[in-house]
Amino acid sequence: MKVGFIGLGAMGSAMASNLIAAGHAVTVWNRSEAAAEKLGSLGAKVVHTPDRAAQGDVLHSMLANDQAMREVFLDGGLLDAMDPGTVHVNHATISVALAKQLAEEHGKRGLGYVAAPVFGRPDVAAAGKLNILVAGQATAVEKVKPLLEVMAAKLWPMGDAPERANVVKLAGNFMIVTAIESMAEASVLARAYGVSASDFLELMTSTLFASPVYQIYGKSIAEQRFTPPGFALPLGLKDVMLAQDAGHAAQVAMPLASVLRDSLLEAMADGAESMDLSALARVSERRANLDQRNKG
Amino acid sequence: MKVGFIGLGAMGSAMASNLIAAGHAVTVWNRSEAAAEKLGSLGAKVVHTPDRAAQGDVLHSMLANDQAMREVFLDGGLLDAMDPGTVHVNHATISVALAKQLAEEHGKRGLGYVAAPVFGRPDVAAAGKLNILVAGQATAVEKVKPLLEVMAAKLWPMGDAPERANVVKLAGNFMIVTAIESMAEASVLARAYGVSASDFLELMTSTLFASPVYQIYGKSIAEQRFTPPGFALPLGLKDVMLAQDAGHAAQVAMPLASVLRDSLLEAMADGAESMDLSALARVSERRANLDQRNKG
Amino acid sequence: MKVGFIGLGAMGSAMASNLIAAGHAVTVWNRSEAAAEKLGSLGAKVVHTPDRAAQGDVLHSMLANDQAMREVFLDGGLLDAMDPGTVHVNHATISVALAKQLAEEHGKRGLGYVAAPVFGRPDVAAAGKLNILVAGQATAVEKVKPLLEVMAAKLWPMGDAPERANVVKLAGNFMIVTAIESMAEASVLARAYGVSASDFLELMTSTLFASPVYQIYGKSIAEQRFTPPGFALPLGLKDVMLAQDAGHAAQVAMPLASVLRDSLLEAMADGAESMDLSALARVSERRANLDQRNKG
Amino acid sequence: MKVGFIGLGAMGSAMASNLIAAGHAVTVWNRSEAAAEKLGSLGAKVVHTPDRAAQGDVLHSMLANDQAMREVFLDGGLLDAMDPGTVHVNHATISVALAKQLAEEHGKRGLGYVAAPVFGRPDVAAAGKLNILVAGQATAVEKVKPLLEVMAAKLWPMGDAPERANVVKLAGNFMIVTAIESMAEASVLARAYGVSASDFLELMTSTLFASPVYQIYGKSIAEQRFTPPGFALPLGLKDVMLAQDAGHAAQVAMPLASVLRDSLLEAMADGAESMDLSALARVSERRANLDQRNKG
Missing domain, CATH: 3.40.50.720 (NAD(P)-binding Rossmann-like Domain)
Known part of the structure; x- marks a missing residue:
């Protein structure tokens, strides 16, 4: 053709x-x-x-x-x-x-x-x-x-209806960002008790969560390797906000999306503009002041 | 022995x-x-x-x-x-x-x-x-x-330290409940635009999220089959709260866990006491009043 | 002139x-x-x-x-x-x-x-x-x-800079909606233990919170009188979203605003489109299934 | 007697x-x-x-x-x-x-x-x-x-029933902490656009929110004076958690309380243990990285 x-x-x-x-x-x-x-x-x-x-x-x-x-x-x-x-x-x-x-x-x-x-x-x-x-x-x-x-x-x-494909794409990207935030919060909890992020995430991503999304982003989090971006963090924020807009137009509240939006904004304010989505993990770490503590 | x-x-x-x-x-x-x-x-x-x-x-x-x-x-x-x-x-x-x-x-x-x-x-x-x-x-x-x-x-x-195994278990269960809430919110968004939960979740759980947790609970959500419970919803609430307690003791804030706790409580108030964790999906549906709308 | x-x-x-x-x-x-x-x-x-x-x-x-x-x-x-x-x-x-x-x-x-x-x-x-x-x-x-x-x-x-006046106005309206959601959640908690919303809110709005915003909206909540709207709920949602937009443009995360947005959306989905902002209280009540319980 | x-x-x-x-x-x-x-x-x-x-x-x-x-x-x-x-x-x-x-x-x-x-x-x-x-x-x-x-x-x-007085006290303290978080988030938004916290809060606490709680804590926030504590931040966290416990026992979800808990925990992790509740404002400021920006 x-x-x-x-x-x-x-x-x-x-x-x-x-x-x-x-x-x-x-x-x-x-x-x-x-x-x-x-x-x-x-x-x-x-x-x-x-x-x-x-x-x-x-x-x-x-x-x-x-x-x-x-x-x-x-x-x-x-x-x-x-x-x-x-x-x-x-x-x-x-x-x-x-x-x-x-x-x-x-x-x-x-x-x-x-x-x-x-x-x-x-x-x-x-x-x-x-x-x-x-x-x-x-x-x-x-x-x-x-x-x-x-x-x-x-x-x-x-x-x-063409928009159906778009809403599914946005819902899927929302699920991706949620998975990342979930690994971020869980691995900071584990680290606060002395378990390394890589031990924790290797376990999770080779058992219950042995799927591409968890494995790809879990690896970045475990290795704290946030550049170059595979999926740029600002694009992730854009997509979460588009999912929220779709939710707004249809009167669908998505509390997880709200948490993601705020965490992503916090990541942006902290300089993650040219990093990968997995840099969400930096926000969880900062919230718990983990860096300072480990030095102290 | x-x-x-x-x-x-x-x-x-x-x-x-x-x-x-x-x-x-x-x-x-x-x-x-x-x-x-x-x-x-x-x-x-x-x-x-x-x-x-x-x-x-x-x-x-x-x-x-x-x-x-x-x-x-x-x-x-x-x-x-x-x-x-x-x-x-x-x-x-x-x-x-x-x-x-x-x-x-x-x-x-x-x-x-x-x-x-x-x-x-x-x-x-x-x-x-x-x-x-x-x-x-x-x-x-x-x-x-x-x-x-x-x-x-x-x-x-x-x-x-024995408690490390426990904190990892709680962090893992937190990730399971997050995955369920994520599917719940995303599939209600899709449904609000006319995409069935089963079409949406089949796509997700056979591609990006092709792992046991998503497949098991995704199936329950798609089929709206919440009894008998595989993982009872009140136990899921208990575990999320234990993860929060562990977070509290170590000064680790977990915003996703807070959303899960509130959604699970709402599920309990709406009668999900003897249902499976996947009944979290009922809360997302209720929030969007999806049932009423489809009747209207 | x-x-x-x-x-x-x-x-x-x-x-x-x-x-x-x-x-x-x-x-x-x-x-x-x-x-x-x-x-x-x-x-x-x-x-x-x-x-x-x-x-x-x-x-x-x-x-x-x-x-x-x-x-x-x-x-x-x-x-x-x-x-x-x-x-x-x-x-x-x-x-x-x-x-x-x-x-x-x-x-x-x-x-x-x-x-x-x-x-x-x-x-x-x-x-x-x-x-x-x-x-x-x-x-x-x-x-x-x-x-x-x-x-x-x-x-x-x-x-x-003219936009400063606008951002202050939005920040103020955000505070108004927060005050309402706060009374809504608190009075449902009190009611769940048998204290009437009007007893609870009379106390609060004549002591610690003896200011116009709390007194006006507190009265509506206590009396469950949500029409005609003084400040229409959809306008409140609009203003919260404008505050979020201003936050987004300046990379300022506002977790309370996210809760308000979701609660207001839920109110809209439940038919509060032509009600007063104080109808946020219906969402808290519904979350706790208070109506059903009191019947039961 | x-x-x-x-x-x-x-x-x-x-x-x-x-x-x-x-x-x-x-x-x-x-x-x-x-x-x-x-x-x-x-x-x-x-x-x-x-x-x-x-x-x-x-x-x-x-x-x-x-x-x-x-x-x-x-x-x-x-x-x-x-x-x-x-x-x-x-x-x-x-x-x-x-x-x-x-x-x-x-x-x-x-x-x-x-x-x-x-x-x-x-x-x-x-x-x-x-x-x-x-x-x-x-x-x-x-x-x-x-x-x-x-x-x-x-x-x-x-x-x-004695516990009714206690639940009302906890609900009231929840409202106090919400008011503080509300001023914290709103004043960081205003500051991000060049309006000083004291200009913003003077306006709010002498008009719509002219009540003791807003005036006392608003003054601390405007002046960034967090010691000595009037109401110690860890006690505020304790009370928010007791309100959540009361909510849990009665199956009442309180999304604002969840935000407060997480913000207070974050304040604790950042060293606010011996500060006043108004030190919640430090968390909003840190989220937006306001300090760094103004230096930049």
Whole structure:
């Protein structure tokens, strides 16, 4: 198929490269061109404005956040430049409110819209093993399925309404951050009684909690290794707040999300802006003044 | 070895039966005698007072809580009835404060004391596949290791101070309850947008959170099946409060534990006293008034 | 002075009528004209578009929220229609972000901008006894002081930066909602032990907490009288969220605000949308299932 | 009347001195005798064991906490040494559980028991202006009323069951700590935007919150003056935890109390053990890293 791809960060690049490898004709655009050139060397056609990437049958986008989506698709006029019948597959983690608005704006213009947020880090994306949530009109979904299958270990259909895929993505990220805060608080308790974080977390993450999320972030906490970020802490805060916004719009109170938000803010105030989500552990440690105590 | 075992609930019975099967001479006592008779039929010697079970080389106990421990060992005088040199292996989930006190009281009387709380449900205990935390004086631990290995998939040494094993057990149970509350809040958010709890939780528990705790409790939440209890909700509340007590004694604030305590109390007030821990999900649902809405 | 006033709800009308009574030439505009006519009968000149009200020396506005402010002043073009040198006095409780943006937009156009949010209910406004926070450039503040003094028991200068007055207003409203939640939780505890809410709250609000906020909302809680709203619950939720937003922008975690947000959301889900803020008490009661219990 | 008084801290001494001044024959005992001698110089009879103070018609006690009460009255045998018909008036802030137990133990021995916890600091006690909560059997209450009136601005009857007075006292102290945390969080928000804590708190405590609690603790926060303690922070933590215990026993969740507990623990870990309750403000400040920022 003739496919466009815009937004070539670590995730987008890995996903687009799989489309190329699968034999699709991929046209790419990215704000900073270096990333696009790299895909050019893999066989993509590189263009210099996003509308040029949107001329195919399907346009994938993996932009950073609501603001980038608005700038390119709404304020930047990309939606108006697309041909009716084109299907836009949006992989970004965006707000439920924007998801609804985008569905409406695409509909008005006769464009297809599929929300397809993903679970998986860049290495998983590169391996074509993402878990991809898929929601949108059946015909549009049907059309893009072969493309998604190239990138995915499994597709998880979430029905007609695109925002459903987004709310599931946000709920999942909320669960990830909760798992990290849980390890942070529990391991500070253990440490206060003389058990090392690594002894404690090795036990937990190889038995009851032997799953990827706990193992990846548990290792960072045990080793107090918070840079470079795998999942940047400010993005985690953004996602927790988007989950809260979705909760607010639907009158769903989420007390754990409130704790996460406050702990993440405290981490930011303490300088974790360019650290990994696992740096939440620094907040628990600071609360208990563990550092000072051990010196004393 | 000549071994005693007191406290024959579902867990204790399964553990004692493995000791019998491994060829040890096991003497058992239980408050209600039916459970003891059952082990008698497997080859145990049944006695009618706890001191009679405490005449061997090692005494295991798996009593319900702090109060039962105090009644039998301290107020009931069992400690005073034991021979110096005997090692007591305590498998119960008890407070850190009592763990310290017991270590002291055993020491005074020349008795060995090993804290050996376990992770695993009765079926895991029956299969001899528990994860057992072990803390106590090296000589005492060395002596009882062969007995513990009979019951365990793996032993997790936690050092000399018995209370360390207890604090790790409490920290682990805190993480379990957090995982449940996390699934509860996230699945209500998903449901408010029309995604079923089972679709949402199947995704989560077969990908990012593919571990026993999430799968077991996630299934209960998805199916809204809260009886009979696997892990009774009031016991979960007790353990969260013991984790908070341990935190208080060491000046460690645990904001997630506070949320769990309040949600569990709310569950109790709403009639979940004889339900499973997964009934926490009822609280999230009630907060969002989801039932009423779907009717409306 | 020649003064305009737009936004004539209960508060705005009371404030504008005091300006008229003090002898100022007041031109009024309101979206729904009935409120404007009423002030016309007191001597105001009624106009049918907001720009006509903005021709004087000073323009007061008391609109409902950020959205109304944006619609009238930014998207609606009112700022562009004002004469350089005019001072705009904004009494609304708005976000810190919008306060900053408005200060900038006024500055660009040579317009004065004074943030002057108020504490006090409509009866206090009618009596000219408001507490008014005032922030903005000294010259602009100086010019409007005589007008503000007509409405106020006291002016509280907050410096040059207009958003400071707004953040103080939000922080104050946060304290109000906290006081209500505090009475709600405490009186349910007392009731669970057989002490009536009115006995408990009479004690508290006539001794340690003998201040207006506690007395007004305490009375509503004691009498379970939640309609008509004095301070509507959804507005309280809005203000708590604006305080959280201000906290987020400045990396200030406010754990009490998080509890308030969740309790208010729960109140909304339980049907308190058109009730008074004091209906927070229904949430505490529901959490403890107090109603059911007393029946049982 | 012939009256005994035991427990002569700052509060107890002030209260006992008013009984002396009113012409009652007062016998006093205190663990450390210096305080007793001081009352001796005002006319009290000083004795060296508590049972000697318990020979009159009425025995007042104002001991520090549950532990001190248990040591003197239960384990120390004072209850057994009292003459049937004597009425014991307990002014201490104790747990609801102990209040119930004491009521029962007094009843068994034919002793009267009145719970009479007080609101007011030592200077208020000295002026005889306390607010005294009173609960107990009507005949016992009637008998001690003249004594209580000597110490009180007002008596607040709370019915027959002594623990009701205690739960009201705990609920009141919970409200005090909430008010402090509320000022702490709000003033850090204001400070983050350049408004000084003293400007902010002067406004709040002279308008909406013009009541003793806000004024006393608000002043400490504004001046960052946390020693010497008026209400010691560890006692505030104790009382919040007793309120939570009372909530637990009655299945009443109190989310604000949970926040207070965690903030107080964090204050303790940061060295506030010998500071005033108002030192809660240090925790909010630290969370926002305000100190560091202002240096930066």
